[in-house]
Amino acid sequence: MTVDHARLLEFLAGQPHGHNRPDGKVFFNPWYGDETAAKKKRQNLVEFLTARQAAPMLLVAEAPGYWGCAQTGVPLTDPRTLEGTTDGESEQTATYFYEALRDFSILDDVVMWNIFPFHPYEPGQPEKNRKLSDPEAKRHADLVRRFAPTSRQLVVAVGGKARTGLAHAGIRAHHIPHPIRRKTQFRDGLWELVQSLPNR
Numbered sequence: 001m002t003v004d005h006a007r008l009l010e011f012l013a014g015q016p017h018g019h020n021r022p023d024g025k026v027f028f029n030p031w032y033g034d035e036t037a038a039k040k041k042r043q044n045l046v047e048f049l050t051a052r053q054a055a056p057m058l059l060v061a062e063a064p065g066y067w068g069c070a071q072t073g074v075p076l077t078d079p080r081t082l083e084g085t086t087d088g089e090s091e092q093t094a095t096y097f098y099e100a101l102r103d104f105s106i107l108d109d110v111v112m113w114n115i116f117p118f119h120p121y122e123p124g125q126p127e128k129n130r131k132l133s134d135p136e137a138k139r140h141a142d143l144v145r146r147f148a149p150t151s152r153q154l155v156v157a158v159g160g161k162a163r164t165g166l167a168h169a170g171i172r173a174h175h176i177p178h179p180i181r182r183k184t185q186f187r188d189g190l191w192e193l194v195q196s197l198p199n200r
Helices: 003-013 036-051 079-083 092-103 134-139 141-147 160-168 183-194
Strands: 057-061 110-114 119-122 125-129 154-158 174-176
Touching: 003 036, 003 141, 057 160, 079 092, 092 183, 134 141, 134 160, 141 160, 154 160, 154 183, 174 183
Parallel strands: 057 110, 057 154, 154 174
Antiparallel strands: 119 125
């Protein structure tokens, strides 16, 4: 684990769940707490970031989904993908992302993150992903700088909320649509950017 990863994990692990917010914008922090599941998710995240320290591309999406990062602790990664099996829970967004990464042969060339690192959900409905607000998209956008060398990476905002957050943090980024909304345009945009990576 690098120093920056250690600081990132310390921050994430110290942020309580936002279950009782007066504005109703509740969220779940996958890495918070001393439970075995939270510790495993922190380990998963460190392993993921460490393995991709030199990745030339950073994909930043919106927020963890219930069946994806909220379960694994790894951005845009569901249990089925993480464990490499056909069993377990799957998430449509994670499926679309990993299909593209495999098809374009860039699995090891990409590190992924969410502009809002916690899972936003509707009050009383943790399985229902909630649309992120603009203030939430901006709130933790600077976390990207804690683990990603954005000065030497191709930074890509996936969806409008990620673009809003990165712009607020002063991080220059390309923009492609979210695959849930426009899968074909997501793949076409990503493929075009892949061509600009080193050794392509």
